[in-house]
């Protein structure tokens with residue numbers, strides 16, 4: 001049997017399609033129209049199997065609709081905006097071995113091209129050229145006359161984005177305001193999801209800082225549960241971490257070195273007076289600011305100086321992690337001796353019950369730790385125990401008489417009031433932090449910065465949310481179950497930092513030095529295909 005050269009057949013027909021221009025769609029009032037689209041791929045690397053898989057389904061649908069007589073447009077474009085291409089180029093420039101190996105061995109980039117990747121635009125051009133060839137050889141039925149890439153390196157697209165943002169601004173959807181953003185100290189720029197090596201989908205969270213009194217200053221401890229201040233029994237400080245004594249807005253605060261830097265990015269005036277190891281604090285006493293009780297500071301190696309202030313107050317009746325840490329110390333008097341703390345001090349600490357919940361006695365944290373058989377501070381079951389108690393107490397917990405004027409109310413109902421009261425009386429302050437590690441494409445760990453001059457898209461606008469919900473309701477969505485997902489996303493969206501200081505992109509027309517970031521210039525680009533090349 002004669003062998004068949006599939007490649008020859010493929011090339012022959014691809015040539016014929018191109019000559020006959022059969023995939024070029026122009027307006028034709030006499031025919032029904034159909035538009036299919038595929039999210040434009042990002043050009044910081046070659047296309048992968050996922051692109052092939054998804055785009056094949058789009059192509060099959062386009063061909064099916066053509067056979068049914070529809071005037072079908074299937075266009076294609078390339079996404080260049082933002083930090084990923086610039087970040088990769090920078091990592092190459094500083095000799096990142098892992099990236100260079102990946103480019104050589106996985107992407108198969110020839111040496112002479114690799115050298116030129118120190119120019120991010122060249123890198124984008126290279127991958128666009130390679131990827132275009134791949135899409136063509138896949139035989140996708142694309143109208144190539146409408147191809148474009150994003151950023152100011154494509155003038156017409158850039159003008160389209162300028163028009164979009166001028167229009168949004170005229171209608172009041174772009175505002176300048178004070179907001180917390182995920183921030184890269186190296187790039188001096190907000191770090192959007194696309195700009196991250198790690199920590200996609202992580203938002204700044206606002207913690208309440210309870211200001212425990214320590215000498216002539218404060219030990220501010222971060223919490224999401226300020227009501228638990230009524231049950232505090234001790235504090236945990238990491239003896240090996242570096243802490244600082246700092247002037248924060250004129251007050252003396254003891255916090256981790258990392259926290260001092262973070263607070264200085266959050267519109268607070270911070271001056272570090274001295275640095276010392278946490279062990280200096282262990283065994284000393286602090287005063288809780290509501291009842292004025294004197295309580296001990298104990299060693300806690302689980303305390304992460306990179307998390308909020310690096311100061312943790314302990315509520316063993318209601319926080320499983322606090323109970324387990326305390327129990328560990330009770331069982332290891334030799335550890336305490338080193339810090340001059342007697343075993344009796346720790347054994348004498350009695351958990352204080354302040355919330356009642358159904359199905360549990362006075363000490364829910366102790367009960368759950370015993371029920372789940374949590375071994376120690378490093379047992380992964382500890383997280384589960386914490387989340388069970390936290391949820392139950394937040395949703396159904398009733399505050400006990402020890403909580404004074406808040407007694408008899410549910411935690412959920414009274415939380416906001418407690419925060420407001422504590423702030424008014426200088427018992428509490430607040431800080432933002434990231435609940436998980438976020439790392440920028442440039443490999444720098446991100447922090448939360450409060451920007452007073454940042455440009456935002458007002459996705460929080462209730463009228464916009466209503467319009468978006470209506471649009472979702474009137475759309476045909478397959479499968480139907482995905483509709484709820486769209487509604488959820490619209491509710492979830494908050495104001496979005498829509499501009500960056502660095503990276504490739506289109507400058508904000510009214511504010512030089514700001515570039516429309518990567519997700520914000522790819523919201524309505526499908527419309528651009530209909531006018532591209534005309």
Ligand SMILES: [Zn+2]
Pocket residue numbers: 184185186187188440441442443444
């Ligand atoms: Zn960065």
